[in-house]
Amino acid sequence: MRLGTCYYPEHWPQDMWADDARRMVEAGLSRVRIGEFAWSRIEPEPARFEWEWLDQAIEVLHAAGLGIILGTPTATPPKWLCDKMPDMFAVDADGKVRGFGSRRHYCFSHLGYREEAARITRALAGRYGEHPAIIMWQTDNEYGCHDTVHSFSDSARDAFRLWLADRYGTVEALNEAWGNVFWSMEYRSFEEIDLPNLTVTEANPSHWLAFRRFSSDQVVSFDKAQADILRELSPGRDVMHNAMGFYPDFDHHDLGKQLDVVMWDSYPLGFLEMYAFSEADRHDYVRQGHPDIAAFHHDLYRGCGKNGRWGVIEQQPGPVNWARNNPAPLPGMVRLWTLEAMAHGAELVSYFRWRQAPFAQEQMHAGLLRPDGEAAPGLKEAQQVAPEVERLGDIGAPVKDAALVFSYPSEWVTATQPQGEGLSALWAAFYTYTALRKQGLNVDIVAPSASLDGYAMAVLPCAPIVSGELAERLKAFRGQIIIGPRSGSKTDDLTIPPELAPGKLQWVFDGKVTRSESLRAGIEHQGEGWAGRRWLDHLETDADAELVAGDGTVACWKQGNVRYCATWPEGDVIDVIVARAAEDAGLETVKMPEGLRIRKSGEFAFVFNYRNEARAVPDALCGEPMIGERILPAAGLAVFARG
């Protein structure tokens, strides 16, 4: 694994560049990402390019021995370009134009902007595509950030109509597929179809799902145009994009297919503050982040790429600026995050950013250096971890325990039709992932199309849309299977299948969901050591009722190697189900103490302590670690050699 950093030469005087490059290398970094917001410096006026500074920056970094990841600057078109075509902006669901003044101010469906994006990509790749310093390209930056996947512009509407015509062939087929007879929503032509926003009450969920699919496809095709140019003009270099955390608005499996490497931007403290964590977790992990935030995304994005190549292109090095509250990481966390990425198989961890900028939107975002150029705490940890990374070398292939199947359209279904407060397929996946990790298991988060070979368990936490092909493979799967609520409950167009839920999964599990209900927080169906909460699927089935609450509610049914979790897969109930399934699967589990996590590769077992206090390594891991001690300090870790 390599270490790197994100650098903005255009933010600093040219005479600082060489020293910066030297200090990077001295710190153990060998990769540097540049360029991804620099359009106004590259092309300050229409068609007038200023290459000299970038030529020079690349030379200086190259000369220092750094491999360069060059970004296309399409996330930040300059003002003059926007003024040329003011309809290029995205429009929000309320109809407000999302204008210039920050970033990501373009609509993915605007044909004019697509031409401009291709033009600047071609210009960059033409100039630097074969430069020996350039080892990788990043397309754009964080597609979807600031809720930019869904645009309600006229461009989006026009493109959506074409997309619908392509998908459904005839408007009659669309009316039928969506059930538009309901509420007289039938269309006579594709030209009559608008975007699903600004309706009186909610639009047809089929309409929304189609719009979500379309919007995802627009991101993927926008990206593909750049990837194609880069491959043409920069042969042999990798193409990468930087994904975000807890961000499901486009299908990363689709995107990953056209990339060489999938990377992501890891900000565990910001995510803890901004996403749906409990107050207790936000308190206990305030300077560490919940112990599954980073790992979940490592295991998710590893499954999104073509060959499992992935990395962290932006790693939080200190406090950020964009969360409601922005604490500093506990001393040791930057090192811990780095080695945890390694344990999950990253090929790169790159710290964002090299030096804190004293100006503009991110001036309160820490870097490895302070704004005055002195070392910030993050740099010291990077320097500490670099030789450890080197020493560990090749960690071997990941151990395969459980495959957790997640699909983006699943989340689109629950986002469109939650049916109960806060219910989300993505979060069902996260909670189930936590339950698996609390048993000390390795998890691969895989696409529905991915092979299940070699796993002892397959888990579908909440998969409303399931293909026949997946159902077939599950049927053939000899390990333990867990099927979560709502799975198989919807067709591709978000209608109820004729056979009812779990739809095609009835090939795997002989039962039928005859009624579902969602429950407000505080309503609990208590079993022994667990409770059914938030959701109940009622089943007609000959399966065994494995978990039955005191009031007779069944939370889990079992039939052969299949368990059906009939309540929301969260907290104690999914812990119990996962533990039973793991035992049946013959997996060696390790009950992890609160806040500890383990990750096993071919060569090593890594243990990470996310608590703000010392913790002992569980006895199941015997012997003395090669890195660290058996008593892990707060934010500490240990690495054991595996037999």
Add this chain to the structure above:
Amino acid sequence: MRLGTCYYPEHWPQDMWADDARRMVEAGLSRVRIGEFAWSRIEPEPARFEWEWLDQAIEVLHAAGLGIILGTPTATPPKWLCDKMPDMFAVDADGKVRGFGSRRHYCFSHLGYREEAARITRALAGRYGEHPAIIMWQTDNEYGCHDTVHSFSDSARDAFRLWLADRYGTVEALNEAWGNVFWSMEYRSFEEIDLPNLTVTEANPSHWLAFRRFSSDQVVSFDKAQADILRELSPGRDVMHNAMGFYPDFDHHDLGKQLDVVMWDSYPLGFLEMYAFSEADRHDYVRQGHPDIAAFHHDLYRGCGKNGRWGVIEQQPGPVNWARNNPAPLPGMVRLWTLEAMAHGAELVSYFRWRQAPFAQEQMHAGLLRPDGEAAPGLKEAQQVAPEVERLGDIGAPVKDAALVFSYPSEWVTATQPQGEGLSALWAAFYTYTALRKQGLNVDIVAPSASLDGYAMAVLPCAPIVSGELAERLKAFRGQIIIGPRSGSKTDDLTIPPELAPGKLQWVFDGKVTRSESLRAGIEHQGEGWAGRRWLDHLETDADAELVAGDGTVACWKQGNVRYCATWPEGDVIDVIVARAAEDAGLETVKMPEGLRIRKSGEFAFVFNYRNEARAVPDALCGEPMIGERILPAAGLAVFARG
């Protein structure tokens, strides 16, 4: 009382219709409502009508012996119609157009749409008006659903100006009535007057009240146009509209005057979740609904019709889809709700809907049948209750205990000018209704113009606007009177009357409110077994201070047969006041255990158990019940013959 269901033949293959009709009749249903959203199937292109399917559906249902309630489809104009006149949409208070894609996407004030609505009504009534199967018409569907009464369109503005000219005659009179001298808001002509939205801070409350009155009138006149056509072309049939729960945006007393029957749509679990109930109630009654939700609306809408004719045209049969959380009713609740409607005098209970649709917005809304055509739990309860309804037959006239006076403009006053957080005349009525019912009393919720003859008590929970005529009748009333806070505090134009509150009610109660204050949650003036909360009226009066808190605050004044409740009529304090007044009125009260309710008609006393556990019938009801046992199971009920 009859049972029925809501059916959408256009959603199902024609070859299923006959079997559906047969199963309805077998289940004990004799009424079916159809047609109310079918415009796009009736008129798929401008002026091209397709009647065959509807002819056939009516024949099939009729042949099975079902009486048909036919709806006009004006809540869902098709896309082609909207495209013809895109200014027909309502506009929300923020100025956003509320477009096509769901339902109720029209502005009540748009003249073009009014013509279209008359045209389709005339077409339907022309074809089926004298068909022997048609026994009743429903106009449109749920006026006001999704907050559609108040439209801020240009059409609404123009109509509002005419309405104002009609009401006030001259703009000088309007300026005077509204006090427009305040903040230089004076107008020189009606053409200068805009709608009250989008002002810098709140508009004149008189302006808002006028707009609320106008908006209500627009609903009523929109409805009247349809009712007139239906009466002309379908002689002898009843005209009905389906009202909603906790919905005060138009005056249902005005609407009821032009209808033959007022019906409503009863979804107790959804209402519990979505309206202002306490967390404790939401927990305890999660699968039953608060015990007064259904009854309150039964007693309210019974008072809205011309002759007390009313019914439940949509009865929740299982989980719904539209609340934040959507639990299933406790087994027994569908039967309980049905017999409770009967106890309150309904002429029909119709379950919504026959079969759950597998597509579109309401796919997660249960029906009597599952989407696969099998019986859902609701059907079994309908089948159980049908013979019970038959056996009870004519239950006799309701016993008259208390008249609770409620007027829609009262709620418009408190909605416009709450003066304290969450204070609402509608909810004051609901809380007071609960207090009356906890004493085992029958309640009629009556319009201010309704006769008070035969009642032992008259209660005005919060009636800011009171006519001299009502004050006269109250003065002559010999039973016990309770006047709640803010009553009589406003003129018809929402100004303070010269004599101060309680205004004309000073004819009834000799006292003057000299100061009012609202109190945040948690501020309590403790008496013995009660507390003054949320509101305090301070009075100058010679009446007796009947309830005095430890700190000297007077919560209730008494003078002859009149009590003035000077704090918000909610919880323990209104319990105490109601109990005292009932005793003074010589009414036989029954202290109901938590969650039990009683309803008395000429022949029977019904007892309902809303708790999720068994409860004994109070001793005050002696003997053995003719239906049920003296120990009521959860969601159980008993019917006693009355001497």
Add this chain to the structure above:
Amino acid sequence: MRLGTCYYPEHWPQDMWADDARRMVEAGLSRVRIGEFAWSRIEPEPARFEWEWLDQAIEVLHAAGLGIILGTPTATPPKWLCDKMPDMFAVDADGKVRGFGSRRHYCFSHLGYREEAARITRALAGRYGEHPAIIMWQTDNEYGCHDTVHSFSDSARDAFRLWLADRYGTVEALNEAWGNVFWSMEYRSFEEIDLPNLTVTEANPSHWLAFRRFSSDQVVSFDKAQADILRELSPGRDVMHNAMGFYPDFDHHDLGKQLDVVMWDSYPLGFLEMYAFSEADRHDYVRQGHPDIAAFHHDLYRGCGKNGRWGVIEQQPGPVNWARNNPAPLPGMVRLWTLEAMAHGAELVSYFRWRQAPFAQEQMHAGLLRPDGEAAPGLKEAQQVAPEVERLGDIGAPVKDAALVFSYPSEWVTATQPQGEGLSALWAAFYTYTALRKQGLNVDIVAPSASLDGYAMAVLPCAPIVSGELAERLKAFRGQIIIGPRSGSKTDDLTIPPELAPGKLQWVFDGKVTRSESLRAGIEHQGEGWAGRRWLDHLETDADAELVAGDGTVACWKQGNVRYCATWPEGDVIDVIVARAAEDAGLETVKMPEGLRIRKSGEFAFVFNYRNEARAVPDALCGEPMIGERILPAAGLAVFARG
């Protein structure tokens, strides 16, 4: 000090005026403010003036012996004027036009409205400027009320561009100052610059700060146009404006420079309910207001005027209408508030309003009279306090203990870039003020440019932008200094200074903030009797760590006469720091019991009891009071002569 009231003769029949005036004088009032919303009565049609009624009103009030404060009516342009230039309205940050129908419906940048405002001011001043009854003018009313300082109109955009050109000279200088290279936000001309709203994510904070500065300047120049006319046409009269509470959107120090007197509108109960007070404070002080609300603003606005002349032009006399909840003041509070204003040096306390209006937006706002003309409780307290005010006469100069430095741009920085939830420089000032007052100290809240001579302490609770000039004066200051977090952390353009925080304050305190973090509620670094919360500045310094938490976190550093508070200055921690600094400063402190406050002038010491129960005066004040007793009743007060 004088007493007065706010009167609207145009709201009442002319034959009531003389009696009203007589009753004012009888109650001890000698000042009356009129006219500030009367434009539609003065000029009912374009250019047709009706002066007769106002001539008459002025005569009647003058004849009764009242001095008149006349307001310009520019906060309420009439409808006809708005219709002439519909682009005169302000636009909110969402792009919605803020139209006619309430008040303050104009954009400060609209040139046409500026002309109209000058025209009506000239008309009024021309007619009454030299009238002997007129002793003072009020410009407009409550600039900024209802969030009206920030307008996003085209007029504002155009004016902003000119303002930027004036401030920065060249667009290159602006790009450099704002760091627009970040995210390619560089402009090629001032014409390319838009307002900072409606961006995809937040705009550049430098852009926002510039817009906030500009918006404040627009208010000040709008006001100056009126002040200039009034000075020209009404020589010898004072010009005043009425400021609000907790309102920082324009720079009151800038405004105050061009006024003769700064007055403010004091509504302690409404402010308690609407601003960021704890639930406990809202409960305990529900009918009194937090004990520092009024005093804080007295001490703030005294520091805004040219010569310390200030007053309360609107004093809450009973319940108001505009807060979420609107309780009545505890008996005694109107008197207490009046004498407290006196204790802080007011020249006027004027009650708002004389008689409660029975109509329009403020009909639920109490006056000294009820709507029926009878005395409301407030009048009785005004009558009680008038002779007390008279008896105390000249109270002497305020004692100088501590200077609390507050600048409006500081608040603009924290509002633009809070970095942690709810962090605000204004509230840091308020909390620190409370800590000072709990030690019994007198506080002057001063502008950064104000002299620090004569003070024993100087406190900067949170001053991100600090001038070199202030740093020089602090360096020379021999008293105790407290510097709060984030102080000196920003340049004038909201970037990080090269030397890092505390920037120029490093001349005063030798230390450097190397990292800052914000903490969510509930995260505490416990010391002995205090905790660090919400914010932590980490410092490199040779100063002594004076307050160190159990976990090693330093909350306060000390170096000579300077303390650096490294955590948020709120609650126990700032109490401890202030107490230590006061001791080091040799100030005589009095630990005030909860809810008691003291204020010392040359002649007297005033003690106020804000609790809802009796409290003894602290022993530190010896002897018997000349007003009141040593045991203060709820809402009571005592005045002691000072040696």
